[in-house]
Amino acid sequence: MRIGELSTRTGRSIHAIRWYESQGLVPGVERDTGRRRVYTELHVGWLSLMDRLRRTGMTIAQMREYTALVKLGSGTLRQRQALLTAHRARVTETIAQWKAALRTIDLKIDFYGEWLATGKRPGPMPELRGQRARKAGGRGVRRSRRRPAA
Numbered sequence: 001m002r003i004g005e006l007s008t009r010t011g012r013s014i015h016a017i018r019w020y021e022s023q024g025l026v027p028g029v030e031r032d033t034g035r036r037r038v039y040t041e042l043h044v045g046w047l048s049l050m051d052r053l054r055r056t057g058m059t060i061a062q063m064r065e066y067t068a069l070v071k072l073g074s075g076t077l078r079q080r081q082a083l084l085t086a087h088r089a090r091v092t093e094t095i096a097q098w099k100a101a102l103r104t105i106d107l108k109i110d111f112y113g114e115w116l117a118t119g120k121r122p123g124p125m126p127e128l129r130g131q132r133a134r135k136a137g138g139r140g141v142r143r144s145r146r147r148p149a150a
Helices: 001-008 014-022 041-055 060-072 074-118 126-137
Strands: none
Touching: 001 014, 001 041, 014 074, 041 060, 060 074
16 A cells, blocks of 8 residues: 555554654565555554554654564564563553542542532542642651740
8 A cells, every 4th residue: 555545544644654664663664666655454553553652651762672673573572572561561650640640630520519519618638638648758747846835
């Protein structure tokens, strides 16, 4: 298929596809006798993989490394697996952080919902109190002690 069809099939612009190729991120692109790029179904899947890796935070340098390993063949299977396993661990940690952030957002939405429903400002949100305590070294909010008046 030509680059226009690949663009339509993948939802990426022709410019983006050429950029990916110029970065060494699209292996195995052949040219016809007119020197036009010829893509296959493998390229459709490959661009989808590159998009997902990028969306999950893999750097372009890591994507280049992965692509270079693929180009070297099956002798690099363990290295590819290790690279993707490390990336998966980073993605899993990011997901956990985003879930915690989402819980806080949900609490805040409920907080405003309660305020709107009752017309009164609710007390402090429990999860945010816990975050303040953790930031203070796990001891909670410290209050200064007053000396007794003499």
